[in-house]
Amino acid sequence: MVRGVHRPTVATIDLGAIKSNIKTIRSNIKEHKKLLAVVKADGYGHGAIPIANAAKEAGVDGFCVAILDEAIELRDSGFTEDFLLVMGVTELRDVALMADLNISATAASTEWLKDALPLLKLRKTTNPLRIHLAVDTGMGRIGLRTNEEILAFEEFCNEHEELHLEGIFTHFATADGEDDRQVERQYATFKEQVASLKQRPEIVHLANSAMTLWHEDFETDAVRVGIAMYGYNPSDKTIQLPYPLKPALTLETELSYVKQMHKGDTISYGARYRAYEGEWLATLPIGYADGWRRDLGGQTLLVEGHRCPVRGVICMDQCMISLPKEFPIGTKVTLLGENNGEINNPSDMAVEIGTIGYEILCGISGRVPRNYVDNE
Numbered sequence: 001m002v003r004g005v006h007r008p009t010v011a012t013i014d015l016g017a018i019k020s021n022i023k024t025i026r027s028n029i030k031e032h033k034k035l036l037a038v039v040k041a042d043g044y045g046h047g048a049i050p051i052a053n054a055a056k057e058a059g060v061d062g063f064c065v066a067i068l069d070e071a072i073e074l075r076d077s078g079f080t081e082d083f084l085l086v087m088g089v090t091e092l093r094d095v096a097l098m099a100d101l102n103i104s105a106t107a108a109s110t111e112w113l114k115d116a117l118p119l120l121k122l123r124k125t126t127n128p129l130r131i132h133l134a135v136d137t138g139m140g141r142i143g144l145r146t147n148e149e150i151l152a153f154e155e156f157c158n159e160h161e162e163l164h165l166e167g168i169f170t171h172f173a174t175a176d177g178e179d180d181r182q183v184e185r186q187y188a189t190f191k192e193q194v195a196s197l198k199q200r201p202e203i204v205h206l207a208n209s210a211m212t213l214w215h216e217d218f219e220t221d222a223v224r225v226g227i228a229m230y231g232y233n234p235s236d237k238t239i240q241l242p243y244p245l246k247p248a249l250t251l252e253t254e255l256s257y258v259k260q261m262h263k264g265d266t267i268s269y270g271a272r273y274r275a276y277e278g279e280w281l282a283t284l285p286i287g288y289a290d291g292w293r294r295d296l297g298g299q300t301l302l303v304e305g306h307r308c309p310v311r312g313v314i315c316m317d318q319c320m321i322s323l324p325k326e327f328p329i330g331t332k333v334t335l336l337g338e339n340n341g342e343i344n345n346p347s348d349m350a351v352e353i354g355t356i357g358y359e360i361l362c363g364i365s366g367r368v369p370r371n372y373v374d375n376e
């Protein structure tokens, strides 16, 4: 993907905000708990490596990613010793590579372990594959469910020196909601599952951001924090944050074309918007190929503190907004972040279009350059 460095559309990421959020979260969790930074999906669109560097500076205890390639990117970028967990199920053919790179693997069935074993036996080095057993307590995604299965899994690990059961974890389905009943049920199941093991693994973990923010009292050894580290509320607007976090990302562009319209002039594909007489209209060099989805067309963009509505449908590379008056070409436009006291927050927009803040952040495409500042 080509990065558009010759146009003014840029995402600016404040690494100071990331570090500040980590310190805030750290001071609100129990001292013995490891804080694992979730940097999957290119750090939720913020850039995995700069975020991981900032997170390390702020003292996190390791990283979680979704797929092996993301873990390899970290190892290749100098995170050679850090704790690193791939939270998705890895292809069997890659288990030896994971062990070689000292990456912790998620395993969700004893069959997977059995199939991985011969591949691990072929390795020349002797360090075992570090394994985190995923248990399903109600998310219905991956993981063992019965105590018998869990015990058999543990026994199989114990019988083979190529395998080291380092952790057990689960994932919660409703931690960002107001109703705690499912959370309580999942926690009770998890506790029972952990208790069914002959030996408690070193790292028992269950908490994403929502669990870390709103259910920190649950007994575990680590939290896996993603969205909160980036400064956003995992529930968007459903539940208030228990403490303030700083949004790290600003998405900005500039007016690239400005003109005054006549009554009835049409705008964009479908010619569905018709201007009013004298309306000032600006074109912006950002569109849905940059992640500014067509369904964000109802959201206002910020120009010198004015909320400017989008006119007509968002195109692939450009979109049009209505200005309250003439502004010069090159005037800054804020799509996400603060502009003269007005704030566009991805959570607010997500609620408006029936999605979640995560999707808006992850959706900012690779064509948009990421610039880094540190306003700590």
Ligand SMILES: Cc1ncc(COP(=O)(O)O)c(C=O)c1O
Pocket: 038, 087, 171, 207, 208, 209, 210, 224, 225, 226, 227, 228, 234
């Ligand atoms: C298993 C697991 N743990 C932790 C996280 C981090 O979630 P959050 O960004 O809500 O903190 C995710 C993200 O989806 C996940 O899949």
